[in-house]
Amino acid sequence: MNDLNWIWLPAERFPDLQEADGIASPASPGQRKFAVAEFTFDALLPAPCVSIRILVSADTTYRLALNGRDLCSGPTPVGGDWLPxxxxxxxxxxxxxxxxLGPQPTTRLAFLATVxxxxxxxxxxxxxxxGFALRAVARLADGSEQTFETGPHWRARHLRAWVDPKHFDGTIAPSEWTPAAPVPDRWHAVAAPIPVRTETPVDPASGGAITVAPGAVAEGVAEYPRIHAADLVVSADGPCTVELRVFEHDASHPHNFHSFQHGAxxxxxxxxxxxxxxxxxxxxKNASADKPVSVRASIVAMHYPVEAEGSFTCSDPGLTKVYDVCKWTLRICxxxxHLDSPRHQEPLACTGDYYIESLMTAFVFGDMRLAAxxxxxxxxxxxxxxxxxFHTSYSLIWLLMLRxxxxxxxxxxxLTDCLPALDKLLTRFRTYLGSNGLIENPPDFMFVDWLVVEGHSMHHPPKGLGxxxxxxxxxxxxxxxxWIAEELDDSVRAAALRAEATxxxxxxxxxxxxxxxxxxxxxxxxxxxECKPWLPENPxxxxxxxRHANALAVLFGLRTxxxxxxxxxxxxxxxxxxxxxYFMHFVLEAVEACGLFPEHGLSILRKWIPLVETCDKGLQEGWFAPQADYHFDYSHAWGGTPAYQLPARMLGFRMLQPGFREIALAPRLFDLDWADIAMPTPFGMLRCRMQKGAEPVLEIPAGLHVRLLRDNVPD
Structure with missing residues (x-):
């Protein structure tokens, strides 16, 4: 793919709006490098446009509209870590x-990007x-194609109304339009192998519209039945100021504040x-002394596209609800x-969360492109x-996620593309080994779990706890x-790695x-x-x-x-x-690994029922606050393992040949009376209906090779 042509605000007119910070800064918004620019270009076509292919990117983010219609926002991010x-x-x-491009053929293409x-x-x-870059190839009704790219023929302006990321003051006029300036391509962007996100306008169930008398102030509360990952949208028919305090579950604990004002x-x-x-x-606040103003506040919800959707229902309504809330939370993350939560939006290097979400995805949505x-x-x-x-344990979990x-x-x-990273990871960990044969001198023992033990945070515990x-x-x-080495036919390497493990x-x-x-x-x-910022002194x-140490000892075969x-x-x-x-995922994996799921699995999974009874709009972050003043979020998919465990364990699912070339099933009800399960596969939807006292009824899509087992006995 040829490199894109990048443009930006001309440096001679906007010398202070050229550079950006490399990662989200902990500094206050006023201290961050921040600006919003618009870029526009209109094209008249010799024949109606019947389809269009667009490649688009920006630094730092963009929202693209075509002919007045919002298309998408992006770009697909690098990922990032807390380490530079x-x-x-x-x-x-x-x-x-x-x-x-709409119900009527058009011979005009009007691009508008907000960056x-x-x-x-x-x-x-x-x-x-x-920077902003776009290439569009339009196919016309006469069979011809036309290509449009960003360049100095595009126009640019600074949207000065965005005072900071959460404060829009429309009384501040934008700069005049000016030709955009080409900038050197430092990005060399490649096409992301995933689709753009689905974006859907959603009005609140109640409270989103307010009419305010001249010069008056009015307030209200708007509620949604579910938590969404969403942009806020405010519209009004007159000059006013609108303040939004966003919450997830409890209106008395808002976590985000936005202010919008305009004189138009x-x-x-x-x-x-x-x-x-x-x-x-x-x-x-109505700024007019003689006219009422009507305001509507809503959202544009966004998530990765859903092409297939699994399901789980059973005779225990509590477990059914747990699955549904975990599934919804995965959707918005x-x-x-993958996100830990649309509230926190931590970098991609928080791999523990995304490993669990990848397993959930396999059983809930089936599309593994994002996980890959x-x-x-x-x-x-x-x-x-x-x-x-940054999180040392998460780098090891990445290897489990790869497998x-x-x-x-x-x-x-x-596997082959990730081998260089795998080699560097294991080479680094060998340097952490002490003379006693254990990891003794890592940079830290992060991350174990989100709780405090004997006064120490298990986010970054001392050696004696981590x-x-x-x-x-x-x-x-x-x-x-x-295992990966064996899969790649490298038995010598596999033997050496197993010797290290022994x-x-x-x-x-x-x-x-x-x-x-x-x-x-x-x-x-x-x-x-040495004691470092994230490595407390070891008492x-x-x-x-x-439970953390002992569950992992069982899960990873250190005790058998x-x-x-x-x-x-x-x-x-x-x-x-x-x-x-979060960590209960690994406990449940250990329970399954040693054959104890029939004894303990569902009783552990029922621990999630109080969480979804507290809030069924999204999944609460934890069972107990790690510190007295901590407020949970309610959109945290790291705790969503029931959406994986329930279908996987009740189906008795095992992957025998990678990529669903062959699977094994051993359906089990445990202590339930009935269960219906649907799991997406590359061949179509796999369905299983179980009723106590009857043989399971399976609907197996054509082409999927299934081995039925009497019991799913671990190797």
């Missing part, structure tokens, strides 16, 4: 194809300079970035990258940053890497198992070589046991057979501190 990247792995352009310069979200990324007789404004919207408080791109983008970050991500996304896609190129978890993930990553397992069991308590400790209380008196089952049974019956919904 020495260079950009790959910049993306979005590709759109439209077979129709924000500056990072305001953790998902934003910039190469440090403003009629106006409409759309916010610059999506928010997590369950509703908003609205306050309107699937954007042009997340794997590739994270591989790019690992490559340019010498195998390191499992490959299992569901069968895309061998995904070492066992990190070593267990490392053991799992070594085995995943060995040595680690020996050191792990010799030094981290507490024979008196019959549990693994969370880490050694020996001194650390010499610290000796702690947790009856010993593993006994350990897990004792752990589940113990008074060890509970885990949060």
């Amino acid at each position: 990247l020495p260079r950009c792995p790959r910049y993306y352009a979005d590709e759109l194809v439209f077979d129709s 924000r310069l500056g990072c305001i979200r953790g998902t934003d990324s910039s190469l440090g300079h403003g 007789p009629s106006w409409r404004v759309r916010s610059l970035a999506p928010h997590s919207v369950g509703g908003f408080q609205i306050l309107v 699937r954007q042009h990258m 791109l997340d794997v590739r983008r994270t591989a790019g970050m690992l490559e340019v940053n010498d195998g390191r991500l 499992d996304v490959y299992l569901f896609t069968g895309d061998r190129a995904l 070492q066992t978890v990190l070593n267990a993930f490392y053991h799992g990553a070594l085995h995943a890497a060995a 040595a680690l397992k020996k050191a792990f069991n010799e030094q981290l198992f507490d024979a008196d308590r019959r549990f693994y400790i969370d880490g050694l209380n020996t001194p650390q070589a 010499a008196t610290l000796r702690h046991h947790s 057979g009856d010993a593993a089952r006994n350990l897990l049974r004792n752990m589940l019956a113990s008074d060890l501190p509970e885990v949060q919904p």
